[in-house]
Amino acid sequence: TAPTAPTIPPTDLITHITRFAAALREAGVAIALGDEIDAAGSLVHIDLTDRGEVRLALRTSLKVEHRAWPLFDHLFGLHWRPGGPPTPPRDSQRPTNRRAPRTWPGHGNPLSELARTIAQHGRVGPLDDADTTGTDTGRPGYSPRALLRRKSFEQCTDDELAAMERLLAQVARKLATRRSRRLVPAPAGPAIDLRRSFRRSLARDGELIDLARRTRAVELPRMVVLCDTSGSMDPYSRLLLTFVLSLGKVARRTETFAFNTSLTRLTPWITAGNVAATLSRFAREVEDWSGGTRIGRCLAAFVHDYLRETVTGGTSVLIFSDGLDRGDTGALEQALLAIRRRARRVIWLNPLMGDPRYRPEARGMRTALPHVDHLVPAHNLESLERLVDLL
Template structure:
């Protein structure tokens, strides 16, 4: 938004952003994956619809916020309560029903906040494509600034009050995991390729008439991941957040094998459920032997290579090792294990939280020995660094 913009336009933009942030925040609390870029897209979408028409606004927000189909009912209920503000605040419609094409009516207190600034909408959204972190006007931060700041906050600086919000943020980041399309074609309702064989079979039920063409699209291949997470004492400040990220990835893809290591190796996959992540972390901390104790990285990775490699790793697997590399164990075992893993896996990524410090150099014995046998050494000290890892999982 230009500094010379009229005060009314600035106020209009603040009202729209604030209301979108409140609405998106409530969606996230329900578990709906809505990101900051989605909020900006939603603000832009409102430029092209009739703000007085609840159906247009609902469809614009549902599309721009990229709401998955399974969340449509929750979205509609929340839209009625927080945005639409119909005559009956608790009124809702079932999934798939089309709300009546009516306009909001009522006094100033019953209409949606953005109705008051309808004439100013285009001007207020003139700067919607600017970077989110730079969207401050006259010293004021938009409502999503605390979350933006949390993305850059080091895990070892997070307070107890930050934990819940950080867990939600990491779960949201995991939902953006990149996917790749295979050459295999599968049935799809809106695929680009017509499946003539299935179309002919369908026509038999209609007397040979082609009422609807069957279609196909290239299948989505979710990444296959194997994660080995260091839970020794030196990783205490990071392991909770890194495991939260891993558990969120598993909830999204379902193709994640997880292990913890310190002085011994523990397979976590049988203990993990898709339920409450904080409760799962507490259960792991109680049951994993020598949690927050010492570490023997080489011996643990060698145990993984001997006992689990053939079962869990194949040519399409990405292996993630989450560790600071601080190890006083057998370096020869570490090199042997990594060489064996690297030969079988698609790639090996080592995520080191110490790399968030610009002064850090990978000169510890364990880290130095590992470097020749990993594809990438990347940082894992905050949410932003984990976000940068996502494209590497399917590259």
């Protein structure tokens, strides 16, 4: 289940958003007054008990730049926590001017220092309750699970791989069962269905006793996943394929393929069996596993053999690859053009983007960039969690 947001009375919601926006400004994030109004309006249309949904709605309506997302996420964790927002300062503690204090009572470092820390080191605190579990490391905001979420797949020890595989399965389940914006009738839910409620009242002489409810429908996403299993992807292949395998198990409308110098359809092999055994079978039966890469030729084969069957206007196509292509970039471009014309969106997930020095200068990536909707990292658990927002 999704982490719950704090219960805030409607009369306090505007004040709470204002305080949160002020904290963001003090940390150097540009927030306009109109954005605060948009943020208040956005919360009317969502499930306020879903903390992840509240976070996404606020981040979108406040127009937070991508580079400021880690800072936003950390401040969101402080201001919108299950235990309630930080206690407002008493009158004697309030600043004499109209600006928010740089240090909220009980929260240590000034926000400007927090912004610098996050800019240097990335996220410094948990996003949800799950991050706060585990053995205390002596540093606020860190737990073994939180650290594992940010650890690159290529650096995981054998002991960490099993834990990482379990976490990847959880992310896959969340991705496969995310809720859409569409509201449907339900026995219980956060939204009141006024039309059905009034219809019920007619049978009781106009007395509105039983309120009809609506909740957001569970959306079963339609996806096609193509995973690069060439030698250059070896440091990431096991965990990425674990994620892809878990996704295929829980998302029934997912088609899965592996490619290197040729294309292999993996969907028929994905069963409820042991993940390690399935991966071993993949390694045995996928031709040229850990070998070279012909991305263009493989995607062209996908277009010729499977595109019409697997990709519709509602399909998201996910391509896991470092883009190190030794083949014909013309074939790659033509294949991506064909996929883009039919798909809802094309997302290229590149594990090399975990290195801040990385630039998409390889021939394959330069060719692909104009034809994908998103180029995102895929080097750790945290990067894969962001797929939920993209989809």
